[in-house]
Amino acid sequence: MYKSEQASRLSELTSADDYMNICMDGVSHKGSPGPEDKLFDKDRSCCTSEITSNIHMNTSWYNLDWSHCPQQLSPQCRARFTQDLCFYECSPNVGPWLVKVDGMKIRNERFVDVPLCHSECDAWWEDCRDDFTCVENWSRHFNWTSDGAKCPANTECVTFETMFKNSTNFCEKVWDHSWKVVNDSNPEGCFVMWWQEDTANPNYDVAYRKAQAIVSGAPDALPKWFHNDHSALII
Incomplete structure (x- = not known):
């Protein structure tokens, strides 16, 4: 079991640098971004090279x-989902979008x-539309057993295009609104x-602008669908 941070830690962030120097409070994450010579973003990472190696070798995660x-x-x-998982575990730039969640075994926070x-x-x-799934929301809708995530009864496997349409x-929906698609x-x-490779992470500037906006008091309400009851959120 990993060390849980205090529930108030996100409310204690007071500067843009605070938001840029924090990692998600999760089982595989570092406490703060740090150097990892073997990773793509060598200067700042919220995961170790061992984590990324395991991601690429394993056929499942959590x-x-x-x-x-x-x-x-x-x-x-599969390669696209591997990229997405590496982002989830390793990105040092999600501080401005972190929110607290309760009752989860693998993390105390998520990004929204x-x-x-x-x-x-x-x-x-385009790389996944012809592949198959049985649920729309992979964070909430699987039937979780001791053998892992299973398709719920009365569901069928259909193409991503049939399930998601576009x-x-x-x-936006596959990971329960972790992403918001923008132009x-x-x-x-x-x-x-x-x-x-060998160029600066372009996500840093996007995150820093968001952090500055939060610190300056710009409106930053969570979307209306979001609520504090995450009891059904599994991963």
Whole structure:
């Protein structure tokens, strides 16, 4: 069991640098971003190189198998979910979007509505639209057993295109609104999950602008759908 942070820690962030120097309070995360020479973002990472190695080697994570339908996930779709998982475990730039959650074994916090570039979402969608799933929300809707996540009774495996209809619904709903799809021209910027090697992480500037806006008192209400009862949130 990992060390749980105090419930009040997010409310104690008072500067933009505070928001940029915090990692999600989760079982696989560091306390704050730090150097990892073997990782893509060598200077700032919220995970160790061992975590990323395990992500690429394992077919499931937290007892969730991406290929939970009889049809195995295609290699290109699996690669996209691996990128997404690496972002979840390793990104040092989600501080401004962290919120507290209760009653979970793997984390005390999650990120909500991180702005994802529409082009990034579309690329993910194109690589996965012909793959199969049985539920729309992978954080809440599986039947969790001792053997991991199972498709609930009375559900059937259908293509992502049948389940989600379009790229925006897919990116926003599959992980329970962790992502918010925005235009690439969004004036506040947007996130990518991959960028050219040996260049600075472009997500840093987007996050820092958001942190500055929060500190300056700009309106920052959570979306109306969000509430504090996360008892049904599993991963």
